Amino acid sequence: MTNITCPHCDCDCSNVVGKFCPQCGKRFEQFVNDDSRLQAAADQVLAERVEAGLDGLVGGLTSVVINTEPDRLETAAAELIRTTGHEFNEAFETDSLRTIVLSQPGSADLLVQSRKTPTPFAPVDAYPKAAGLPNSRLETLIFRTPDLGKYIDIQRERGVEFMSDTPLEWTGGRFIQTRPSQHTGLSYGYHETTNGAGQYAPPSAASFSVSLEKSDLPHLRNIFELDHCATRVPARDRDPAILEFVALTNYAFRFAIYVPVLNSITNVARMEGEGYAQVFTSGIRPSAETDTDASKDGPTEQFLKNYGRRIHHMAFRTKDIVDTVAALHDDGMGFLIDVVGSEEQGIRQTFSKPSKNTLLVNEYIERYRDFDGFFTQENVADLTKSTQKQ
DSSP states (O other): OOOOOOOTOOOOTTOSSSSSOOTTTSSSOOOOOOOHHHHHHHHHHHHHHHHHHHHOOOEEEEEEEEOGGGGGHHHHHHHHHHHHOEEEEEEEESHHHHHHHEOOOOOOEEEEEEEEOOSSSSOOTTSSTTTTTTOOOEEEEEEEEEEEHHHHHHHHHTTTOBBBSSSSTTTTEEEEEEEOTTTTTOOEEEESSSSSSTTOOOOTTTEEEOOOOOOOOOOGGEEEEEEEEEEOOOOOGGGOOOHHHHHHHSEEEEEEEEEEGGTTTEEEEEEOOOOOOEEEEEEESSSSSGGGGGGHHHHHHHHHHHHHHHHEEEHHHSSSSHHHHHHHHHTTHHHSSSOOOEETEEEEEEBBBOOTTTTEEEEEEEEEETTOOSOOOHHHHHHHHGGGGG
């Protein structure tokens, strides 16, 4: 049976006889995502954010945390060094974590880590294609803040829960993160720097030795900063996931690109003056509950059945993308799709195959001249369709 939800109050109307919601009395229909509803709610969240005094308290992305299985930590870091412009910065360990920091000027850092203690994130072994790497995912997006104490006080008054009672001390400042989201599986972190960016080790941490030198491959000099990350969420969680992100940062919902034939929406949140964007991909309609209707799911909802809600890919700004991707391929990297788009259209993109160490896809993206859009409809459709191969 297909779930039917009232679009006005979200009441479950699946078993209701008739077409009027018993809770609010309004006419209901099968759940379908709608931008006008989302935009109205996003505008309300922005107004509440201003009233609470949060505007200006969250800046751009400083780093992302990628958790791996303990036996794959160094392999995962080495793979990222060989397929991006990032290179080894430092390695340290505490009683609970081992962390390798990868950096590139002008980009958010990649914190590749493995745990020595149980994860606070829900394992994903219930999903068939993630079962072999139950603790591997991009877990946390970390943003800068000029006043961490003020941010925590305001958000706690608004009901936000953090994973620690007080901020953690890092060599380069203080840090706190939210509990994992029920909508995205992600945690959002906040870093107040006091001694320079890119210093993440707690004072009690010890360094450990790894051999992770950057290969002198010319094409790696064509791969630059982290452009965006894309989170895949179920259709019903699209609005809650985006509204949660807007409430926790200084980002705003900007636009959505619909691909009806693939039952998929790509949604973009931007922040004025910041290059990094946050992308959310969902179905237009929820996935089918019966096997006979599963063909209507589309690749986005099918991905969620196979892997669970998570970051699907990290995108890196690239120049000379055709030659760069060809060189990456010659070096052993597999791709889900050839480079799509053109210089005339203003943008070219491609997806790698998912990593065997992190399950993450790398996107390589080149925008030309004064391209004033973030994506194009045609590219989004081609890239979305390619993920059927995962």
